[in-house]
Amino acid sequence: MMTFSRMAVLGLLLVSSLASAQTPYTDDATYVGLGGKDGIKKIVDTFIPLVLADPRIKDNFADFDMAQLNVRLQEQFCEFAGGPCKYTGKYRDKTMDGVGTVRDMTTVHQDLKITNAMFNALTEDLQIAMEQNQVPSRVSNKLIAKLAPMQRAIVTTTTQAKPEMGKFLATGGVSQVEGAGGGGITPWALISGYGTRDSWGANAHYTYIDTQDYKLNSYGVAVGIADRLELSLATQEFKGSLAPLNQLNIKQDILGVKLKVAGDAVYEQDSMMPQVAVGILYKRNKGVGGLGALGVTNVMQLGAKDDHGYDYYVAATKILFEQSLLLNGTLRATRANQMGLLGFGGDQGDSMRLMPEVSIAYLVNRKLAVGAEYRRKPHNLGVDHEKAYYDAFVAWFPTKHVSLTAAYAQLGDITVFNPKQQHGLYLSLQTGF
Numbered sequence: 001m002m003t004f005s006r007m008a009v010l011g012l013l014l015v016s017s018l019a020s021a022q023t024p025y026t027d028d029a030t031y032v033g034l035g036g037k038d039g040i041k042k043i044v045d046t047f048i049p050l051v052l053a054d055p056r057i058k059d060n061f062a063d064f065d066m067a068q069l070n071v072r073l074q075e076q077f078c079e080f081a082g083g084p085c086k087y088t089g090k091y092r093d094k095t096m097d098g099v100g101t102v103r104d105m106t107t108v109h110q111d112l113k114i115t116n117a118m119f120n121a122l123t124e125d126l127q128i129a130m131e132q133n134q135v136p137s138r139v140s141n142k143l144i145a146k147l148a149p150m151q152r153a154i155v156t157t158t159t160q161a162k163p164e165m166g167k168f169l170a171t172g173g174v175s176q177v178e179g180a181g182g183g184g185i186t187p188w189a190l191i192s193g194y195g196t197r198d199s200w201g202a203n204a205h206y207t208y209i210d211t212q213d214y215k216l217n218s219y220g221v222a223v224g225i226a227d228r229l230e231l232s233l234a235t236q237e238f239k240g241s242l243a244p245l246n247q248l249n250i251k252q253d254i255l256g257v258k259l260k261v262a263g264d265a266v267y268e269q270d271s272m273m274p275q276v277a278v279g280i281l282y283k284r285n286k287g288v289g290g291l292g293a294l295g296v297t298n299v300m301q302l303g304a305k306d307d308h309g310y311d312y313y314v315a316a317t318k319i320l321f322e323q324s325l326l327l328n329g330t331l332r333a334t335r336a337n338q339m340g341l342l343g344f345g346g347d348q349g350d351s352m353r354l355m356p357e358v359s360i361a362y363l364v365n366r367k368l369a370v371g372a373e374y375r376r377k378p379h380n381l382g383v384d385h386e387k388a389y390y391d392a393f394v395a396w397f398p399t400k401h402v403s404l405t406a407a408y409a410q411l412g413d414i415t416v417f418n419p420k421q422q423h424g425l426y427l428s429l430q431t432g433f
């Protein structure tokens, strides 16, 4: 397993190698990967019928010369991909006679009242067109890296839309084990659900972790508002499986609030700025069951100072389409023992401590990501040998309504009498819009 410092160095190297995404590639690898001029023609020939059949955007193209648009798009994609072409942009609005040639994307699109969801729909159609022409994902993502920053020029309209699921697939993350949007064990800066800045989205999740010594279930709901604010509610249920702790059960409720404060993980492909969010998780431990014979009914009898507490975190998430990677770093201030399952604070320490968490994921294709995560934790309780959590995961997003995450998770020694096999399968199902 990769150490935290190695993962952090790898992340920094990748971020610093990010080229300026708005200028065309200087080598022709992406152009060649797209199949050269012939390949790009085939992609655009597939793309335009998809756009014209897409109920989310087709009406916008009703009055336009699609043959001309086809040629312009071929030129533009070829140029950005590093091929031997120049986008000639002979665009002219009916009312602009005499102004001359206009090449900037803002002028071309300004009268079309394009929203974020429309921009994403069109980009998704392009991804599908590339898929249908057998372009490998690592190549198609390189073209998307060049086009995504055009969102700033092309999207000029906001609407008060009903839930429209306008975000790109997978960009709401999955539900982490405390209910926030993120990876499996770490909150990310992404906001849950598929609502864009004009809308909202929501999801429910059920997560099941099975080790030889215990099982941990988490279930809950999350709402993402305007792709800026996330509210989440989750319950964790911990159950011992091995004697003498086979009757042990602990429950806690977690309320989360997360606010995106800067950056955009998807569109800002031409800068190193990640999406940044701050969050709070309020946790209330609901007591210990199954240890009545020992007279233990709450976590304070195990040495914890409190049965409730707050985690505060700041998370930075960057999607690097050019490298088909997602990187996340989260810094959490916490007093929680085993996320709060064993209470807050203890004989070894009772102050807030800063704990780093990192995640890295490779975007295998539009629907599949594989990755690894690491989460450091404080060690406040003398009776509990608390250690870091880590996992290696596969997340599958067959549609925007469902995601399934499977992982191998190592959650340290939570039950102290049987610290043998406290690692195992992690399965999580998320459904929503």
Ligand code: HEM
Residues within 6 Å of the ligand: 057, 060, 061, 064, 065, 068, 069, 072, 073, 076, 088, 089, 090, 091, 092, 093, 103, 108, 109, 112, 114, 118, 119, 120, 122, 123, 147, 148, 150, 154
């Ligand atoms: C990554 C996103 C986009 C890119 C790269 C892109 C690129 C282009 C290009 C190169 C042209 C041709 C301009 C010319 O004639 O020189 C164009 C025109 C056009 N685009 Fe986009 N576009 C994008 C998003 C959108 C969206 C989201 C819509 C609407 C849903 C849209 C609707 C149109 C229409 C209707 C025209 C024709 C304008 C005219 O001929 O007057 N575009 N676009």
